[in-house]
Structure formats: C-alpha cells, structure tokens
Amino acid sequence: MEANNGSWDPVWEQVFQAQEWGKYPGESLIQFIARNFYRRTRKEVSLLEVGCGPGANIWFMAREGFNVTGIDGSKTAIERAKTRLFNDGLNAKLIVGDIMNLPFQRLEFEAVIDNECLYANNEANSLIILSEINRVLKKDGLFYSRTFSNDMFVGKRKNKKSLFEFQNITEGPLSGKGFVRLIDEQQIRNIYGKYFNVISIDKLEYTQYNGKELISEFIIICKKK
Numbered sequence: 001m002e003a004n005n006g007s008w009d010p011v012w013e014q015v016f017q018a019q020e021w022g023k024y025p026g027e028s029l030i031q032f033i034a035r036n037f038y039r040r041t042r043k044e045v046s047l048l049e050v051g052c053g054p055g056a057n058i059w060f061m062a063r064e065g066f067n068v069t070g071i072d073g074s075k076t077a078i079e080r081a082k083t084r085l086f087n088d089g090l091n092a093k094l095i096v097g098d099i100m101n102l103p104f105q106r107l108e109f110e111a112v113i114d115n116e117c118l119y120a121n122n123e124a125n126s127l128i129i130l131s132e133i134n135r136v137l138k139k140d141g142l143f144y145s146r147t148f149s150n151d152m153f154v155g156k157r158k159n160k161k162s163l164f165e166f167q168n169i170t171e172g173p174l175s176g177k178g179f180v181r182l183i184d185e186q187q188i189r190n191i192y193g194k195y196f197n198v199i200s201i202d203k204l205e206y207t208q209y210n211g212k213e214l215i216s217e218f219i220i221i222c223k224k225k
Contacts, residue, residue, distance in 0.1 A: 023084075025060040028204065028219045029115060032144045033061060036111065042066050048109045048136065050099040050129070051117025055081025058092050068092040069109070071099060100125060102132045109136050114145040116217075119181050122165060126181070126191060134195040134224055143196055143222040148174070149203065150182045151216040172213050188220055196222035 037045050042065035052058050052070030054077045061068045062085060070092060072078055078096050085092055097103055099117070112133045118126055133143055150164050155171025164182040166174075174180050183191070185201055192198055199221045206215050 023056050023059070025057045026115070026146070028146065028202075029057055029113065029144065030060065032111075032142075032221065033064065033066075036142060037066065038064075045111075046109045047111050047113065048104070049113040049115065050102075050133065051114065051120075052081060052094070053077045055084055055092075055094070057113055057115055058094070059084055059088070059090065062090040062092045063088070069095070069104075071095045071097045071102065073098065100128050100132065102136055104136045106135055107138045109141060110138055111142040111144065112137060114143070114147070116146055116148070118145060119147045119183070120177070120179055122161075122179065122181060123191060127194065130192065130195045137224045139224065141224045143192075143220075143224070145192070145218075145220040145222070146204075147218055147220065148180070148182050149216040149218050150184045151205070151214060152182055153213040153215070154180065154182075173208075173215060183218065185218075188218060192220060192222055195225065197225055198222050 044067065046067045046069070047061050049057050049068075049070045052072050053074070055070060058068055058070040058081055070078075070081060073096065075096050078094050081094050095103065114133075118129060121129060137143065152174070153172045154166055154169050154174055157170040159167040161167055164184070164187070166180045166182075167178070169175050169177065169180060188201055189198055202219045204217045204219055207213060208215065
C-alpha cells in the first residue's frame with residue numbers, strides 16, 4: 001500500500017504483527033453479499049478480496065459457501081488468515097501479492113471486495129488497481145469498496161501531500177497506518193467512474209471517545225462497464 005512505487009507499504013507488516021485485527025465482517029459487506037449472491041449456487045460464485053488482511057471477510061464468505069480468493073501484501077496477514085480458516089475447517093485461496101498486478105485471469109470473478117485497502121494508495125496507483133479489478137471481473141461483475149471520506153478525523157499533526165492525501169498521521173484511527181488518501185463524492189465519480197458504473201454511494205459515520213473523533217466512510221457499489 002505504498003504511496004508512490006507500489007501497492008504495498010511495509011508499515012502494514014508491522015501493523016499486522018503488532019496488533020490484533022477485527023475478526024468479523026462489517027454489516028455493509030454482509031448486506032452486499034446477501035443481496036447479490038445468496039440466491040445463487042454459492043460454490044459457483046467466485047469472490048475476490050484485495051487487501052484481505054488476516055481474513056475477517058474471507059472467513060465470512062468461505063463460511064457462507066462461496067468460492068473465495070484473497071490477496072494481501074503482508075505475509076503475516078495471509079498466514080493468520082490461513083490459520084483461522086484451517087482451525088474452522090474452511091477453504092479459500094490466499095495469496096501474498098501485489099494488487100497493482102493481480103495474478104488472475106481476465107473475467108475470473110463475480111465480485112471484488114475492497115474493505116479499506118484502496119485508500120492506502122495515491123490516486124495514480126488507485127487507478128491502476130481499479131483497472132486490474134475491472135480486468136478480473138466478469139461481465140456485469142460487481143465491485144464493493146469501503147473507503148474513508150474527506151470528513152474522517154485525521155488530527156492536526158500530519159504531513160499533507162495534496163488536498164486529501166496525508167502521510168505520518170499521529171492522531172486517531174489512522175495513526176501509524178502510513179499513507180492515507182481520503183475522498184469526496186465527486187472524486188469517487190471521477191476515479192471509480194473511469195472503469196465502473198457507480199451504482200450507489202452511501203455514507204457510514206459514527207464517533208468515538210465521547211464524540212472526539214469522527215469515523216466517516218463511503219460504501220461504494222459499482223458494476224463493471
């Protein structure tokens with residue numbers, strides 16, 4: 001998830017080694033899967049998560065019977081995901097790799113999941129990643145993206161790279177997470193719209209620490225053009 005030369009920032013290897021991560025998927029991801037794929041023959045539905053981390057979403061989708069693949073730049077995250085799946089008797093294909101160069105065939109997946117992964121890449125790299133996601137999606141395939149909005153709390157002590165791009169955030173939930181790219185609705189339509197038809201843009205917001213910090217995210221659903 002590096003800001004300039006690749007999609008993987010080594011800071012995430014340190015994060016996954018040092019921190020326990022969420023073990024269960026968010027409600028919006030569950031809704032996306034349920035609304036679009038629960039009535040299908042699940043083992044025939046191929047789903048890919050980019051930046052899958054230690055596998056909360058992978059675990060859920062595999063448990064629900066789908067044909068699941070996950071890719072992440074962190075060896076630690078992938079090993080943890082494999083261990084969890086093994087312990088629960090579940091199967092998924094898990095790969096350490098670069099999401100700017102997805103090691104998959106064209107038209108391979110019914111849907112691709114980005115759960116707070118794309119935001120850790122600058123706009124130029126994000127466009128490459130979106131192009132790769134478009135390539136591996138089947139005709140009319142769906143893309144779910146959960147990403148931080150420009151209203152997200154990032155504190156005062158940070159290095160501003162551009163309008164919504166930051167490095168070295170020292171306050172809030174994005175502290176210590178390396179490069180961060182926030183986004184507004186117009187940018188969503190400009191960036192995502194290059195490769196996808198944007199079906200819906202919804203906002204998920206809540207506060208923590210008695211209202212001190214605002215967590216603000218977009219839930220974006222797209223269809224391959």
